Amino acid sequence: MSPAMEAKAQPQEEAAAPLNDDFSNDTVAHKSRVTVVGSGNWGSVAAKLIASNTLRLGSFHDEVRMWVYEETLSSGEKLTDVINSINENVKYLPGIKLGKNVVADPDLENAVKDANMLVFVTPHQFMEGICKKLVGKIKGDVEAISLIKGMEVKMEGPCMISSLISQQLGINCCVLMGANIANEIAVEKFSEATVGYRENSQIAEKWVQLFSTPYFLVTAVQDVEGVELCGTLKNVVALAAGFVDGLEMGNNTKAAIMRIGLREMKAFSKLLFSSVKDTTFFESCGVADLITTCLGGRNRKVAEAFAKNGGKRSFDELEAEMLQGQKLQGVSTAREVYEVLSYRGWLDWFPLFATVHEICIFHLPPSAIVEHSERTPRFSLLDGSAAQYC
Ligand SMILES: NC(=O)c1ccc[n+]([C@@H]2O[C@H](COP(=O)([O-])OP(=O)(O)OC[C@H]3O[C@@H](n4cnc5c(N)ncnc54)[C@H](O)[C@@H]3O)[C@@H](O)[C@H]2O)c1
Numbered sequence: 567m568s569p570a571m572e573a574k575a576q577p578q579e580e581a582a583a584p585l586n587d588d589f590s591n592d593t594v595a596h597k598s599r600v601t602v603v604g605s606g607n608w609g610s611v612a613a614k615l616i617a618s619n620t621l622r623l624g625s626f627h628d629e630v631r632m633w634v635y636e637e638t639l640s641s642g643e644k645l646t647d648v649i650n651s652i653n654e655n656v657k658y659l660p661g662i663k664l665g666k667n668v669v670a671d672p673d674l675e676n677a678v679k680d681a682n683m684l685v686f687v688t689p690h691q692f693m694e695g696i697c698k699k700l701v702g703k704i705k706g707d708v709e710a711i712s713l714i715k716g717m718e719v720k721m722e723g724p725c726m727i728s729s730l731i732s733q734q735l736g737i738n739c740c741v742l743m744g745a746n747i748a749n750e751i752a753v754e755k756f757s758e759a760t761v762g763y764r765e766n767s768q769i770a771e772k773w774v775q776l777f778s779t780p781y782f783l784v785t786a787v788q789d790v791e792g793v794e795l796c797g798t799l800k801n802v803v804a805l806a807a808g809f810v811d812g813l814e815m816g817n818n819t820k821a822a823i824m825r826i827g828l829r830e831m832k833a834f835s836k837l838l839f840s841s842v843k844d845t846t847f848f849e850s851c852g853v854a855d856l857i858t859t860c861l862g863g864r865n866r867k868v869a870e871a872f873a874k875n876g877g878k879r880s881f882d883e884l885e886a887e888m889l890q891g892q893k894l895q896g897v898s899t900a901r902e903v904y905e906v907l908s909y910r911g912w913l914d915w916f917p918l919f920a921t922v923h924e925i926c927i928f929h930l931p932p933s934a935i936v937e938h939s940e941r942t943p944r945f946s947l948l949d950g951s952a953a954q955y956c
Contacts, residue, residue: 597624600776601631601681603696604688604713605649605670607892608748610659612687612713612777615751617665619776626683626776633677634670635688637891646670657891662752675703682707683776684737689893690716690727697734710739711761711773715797715895719902723909724838726794738764740773741790743797744850745858754781760851761786762793785849792846795835800856801896802903803827805922806939807860808869809932819936823918824860826939828853830916834903837912864889865896872925873932881926897926 600620602613613632620626637645639657649655649670653663671677674696678684682705688696693714714727728739744759751757759777763770763786770786778784787793806827810820828847835842846852860866868884875884881897904923907913913920921938924930930938 597627598683598772599627599629599631599681600683600685601633601678602685602687603633603674603678604686605632605634605645605655606658606688608713608746609687610655610662610664611748611752612685613668614659614662614664615777615779615782616685617668618779621665621667623775625772628667630665630668631677631681632664632668632670633674634672635692636672644672646672659748659752674699678704681705682709683772684708684710685713686710686727686731686739687713690714690718690895691893691898693727693730694718694734697731700735704735704737708735708737709769709772710735710737712739712741712794713743715743715801716899717798717902719905724902724906726791726798728790728794738766738769739790740764740770741794741797742773742777742784743793743855744784745854746850747858747862751782754779756781756783758783758785758850758854760784760793760846760849762790762846762851763788764790787843787846787849789841789843789846791839792835792842793849793851795838795842796831796846796849796851797855798895798899799831799834799903799919800827800859801863801865802900802919802922803831803856804859804863804865805869805896805900805926806918806935808866808871809873809922809925809935811866812870812873813932813935815936820860823935823939824856826918827860828856830918831856834916834919838906864892865894868894869896877925877928877932896922900926 600616602609613630617630620628620630634646639645639648645657653666678700710731712728712731716727718725718730728741731739741762742759745757746759759782761770761773761784774784774786803824806823807820810823832847868881868888871884871888872881881894885894900923903919907916907920918939921930921934925932925934
C-alpha cells in the first residue's frame with residue numbers, strides 16, 4: 567500500500583476483548599438447539615467443541631445434531647452409523663471422540679428441523695445446493711454462523727457465504743474464522759478464533775459462549791465481511807507460499823510472499839467493502855490465520871507438491887491423491903478472486919492473486935510467483951476514490 571493510502575487509513579479501532587461469559591437465562595427465553603451442517607475435518611472438530619459446551623451451559627440443549635453427507639466406507643458401513651456407534655468420524659477425524667451428545671444424521675431436513683442455532687461448515691462449493699434444500703425447512707427464529715472459507719462469484723458480483731446463507735434463508739448469519747488447523751484443535755492445543763457479527767452483539771456473545779473452551783479462545787468483532795474475507799483470501803496466499811516451498815526458495819522469500827499477500831488481502835477486502843476495519847487484520851482471523859495456513863495448511867501442502875512436480879500435475883489430481891476426500895479451497899477461491907479482478911479491471915493491482923490463479927491453470931510456471939508478485943502494484947489507485955465503484 568502506498569504511503570498516501572496508509573495516511574488515509576481509518577483510525578485504529580479498539581482491540582477486541584473476550585466477550586462476557588455470563589449470557590443469562592433471562593435473555594435466553596428457551597434452551598437453544600444446535601445443528602452443525604457439515605462433518606468434514608473442521609466440521610467434526612466444531613461439533614466436538616460445541617458438544618463440550620452444550621453439556622456445560624444451561625442455555626443449550628445437550629444434544630448436538632451433525633448433518634453428515636453420507637458416504638459408504640471401504641468396510642461397507644455407512645459413515646453415519648459408524649459415527650453414532652463409536653462416536654468418532656473415522657474418515658475425517660480419526661482417533662478423536664466427538665462427545666456422546668453428538669448425533670450424526672444423514673437427512674439434512676431432519677437434522678435442521680428443530681434447531682435454532684445452525685453452524686454451517688462444509689466446503690464452500692456445496693453451500694448453494696445446501697441452502698436451496700433448506701429453504702422453507704428451518705424454524706423462524708434461527709440464527710446462523712458460517713465457518714466456511716470461500717465465496718461465490720455471480721454476475722452481479724462476489725457473494726460471501728454468510729450473505730448467501732442470509733439471502734437464501736432469510737436469517738442473520740455471523741462468521742467464525744481464525745488460525746484454526748482442525749487437527750491441532752482436535753487434540754486441544756491452544757488456539758484463538760474470531761467471530762464476526764453485524765449488529766447484534768448479544769448473538770455474537772452467544773456464539774462466543776458456544777465455541778469457547780480453555781484451549782479455544784474466541785473474541786468477537788463487528789465486521790462480518792472483514793473476518794470472512796480474511797479467512798477466504800488467505801487460502802490464495804497459502805498456495806503462493808506452497809509454490810515457494812516447492813521451489814525451495816527459503817524463508818525470506820516466503821515471508822515476502824506472505825507480506826505481499828496480506829497487503830493484497832487488505833486492499834481487496836476494503837475495495838469490496840468499505841466497512842472492513844484495519845484492526846480485523848490483526849485478529850486471529852487475519853495475520854494469525856495467514857501465518858498458520860502458510861506454514862501448515864493443506865493448501866500450502868498441495869501447492870508445494872504442485873511446484874515440486876513442475877506444475878505438470880493438476881490440483882484436482884493432487885487433491886484426490888493427497889487429501890483422502892478433504893477439499894482444497896484455495897484453488898477455487900483463486901479462480902473466483904481472478905474473476906472479480908478481471909471483471910472490475912483490477913488485475914494489475916493484485917499481481918500475487920492474479921499470478922496464483924494463472925499458475926493453477928498452467929498459464930504460468932510456479933516460479934512466476936516471485937517474478938510477477940514483485941511487480942509494484944499501482945496501489946495509489948486503491949485510495950478511497952476507487953472504493954466508491956465497488
Ligand atoms: N480443516 C481445517 O483445518 C479447516 C479449518 C478452518 C476452516 N475450514 C473450512 O471449513 C470448511 C469445511 O471444511 P472441512 O475441513 O470440515 O471439510 P473437509 O474438506 O475435511 O471434508 C469435505 C467434506 O465435504 C463433504 N462433501 C463431499 N461431497 C459433498 C457434497 N456433494 N455435498 C455436501 N458435502 C459434501 C464430505 O462428506 C466432507 O464432510 C471449509 O470451508 C474449510 O475451508 C477448515
